[in-house]
Amino acid sequence: MPLIVMCGYPCSGKTRRAEELKAHFEDTTDRQVHTVGDGALGVDRNRVYADSQQEKDARASLKAEVERKVNKDNIVILDSLNYIKGYRYELFCLTKHAQTPHCLVYCLTSGEDSSSWNKNREAAEQYSQDIFEALVQRFEAPDSRNRWDSPLFTVLKDDILPLEAISDALFKRKAPPPNQSTQSQPLSSTNFLYELDKITQDVLMAIFNAQKTTVPGDLISVPGATEKISFTYQTKNYLFTLISCLF
Structure with missing residues (x-):
């Protein structure tokens, strides 16, 4: 079933929006809704995002968890930064391989608002200021003209989440057809x-x-x-x- 990819600055409201989506689909469908994210995997944000290899490993773990849960019966919400367009493309290829629709929910906030929300969190949940600023600087904003970023729902901090439109994008749209790069290749003969x-x-x-x-x-x-x-x-x-x- 469909994959919903959350995207946005650190502390931009992604988790709150993911919880809204989860509650909506649990109330309106009989499908299981799984949320995959940094918190569920026990990721230490300041340690992981300070080391490029650890960050790469963390992204791979999130992708693997999504791949395990995506099937014909589930709705999967990936609640993470997802700030690298190349990684979002990998997730798009994953949905093509699974032959299921996906959409992107972009929580658009200013750096100032996100920084303020970060400082108001409990100390254990805060990003250090250096890590926060580095992630904001590296952020690659989604673009609806890219097929891996479409359909794109951009949500401001005071907006009401367009639940019906998101639902239509997931359940009334055909899954992208698989191509040669996303299909499993037949094994060669043993001899x-x-x-x-x-x-x-x-x-x-x-x-x-x-x-x-x-x-x-x-x-x-x-x-x-x-x-x-x-x-x-x-x-x-x-x-x-x-x-x-x-x-």
């Missing part, structure tokens, strides 16, 4: 490498044997091919190089 090696050696040996009685310009037949190849000095030199590598 693929053996067959490839055998065919390669057969072709090389056919050319090697033919060149004993062939002069440049003659055509040589090779196993498994309908067209013949023209034998040249370059062919001969290349052949000896290949054979020396194989044998």
